Amino acid sequence: MAKETGVKKAENTKSLSKYFRGVRSEFKKVVWPTKKELINYSLIVISAVIAFTLLFAVYDKIIAFLLSNFIYR
Template sequence: MTSLTQFFRNVSSEMRKVSWPKRKELTGYTVTVIVTVTILALFFAGIDQIISRSVRFILGL
């Protein structure tokens, strides 16, 4: 049990050392991730449609 208590003390100590992002930075990062994911999703959906239509055309479906 001592090692578990020590582990949580160490975790608490390390968490105090973490440099957390400010609200403005966090908002900027979040917007960047959402925009990037959306663009990539649209890109891959378009590529999927092109490949699907090409395969259907080749197979004559």
């Protein structure tokens, strides 16, 4: 029994180190955005979030108005 747990720990350690070596090699393949690209992409996302928030707020106000004035009269 003691040998089996030792073997399993050794296999887990090997598997774990193999996993992290794979992660490291994949990170080397990643093409990271430049600072300018990152700023541009962030501004696009923030603008889209603000635009959709305003759009849904307008839809909500319209639906609330219609419900309060015409349906729940």
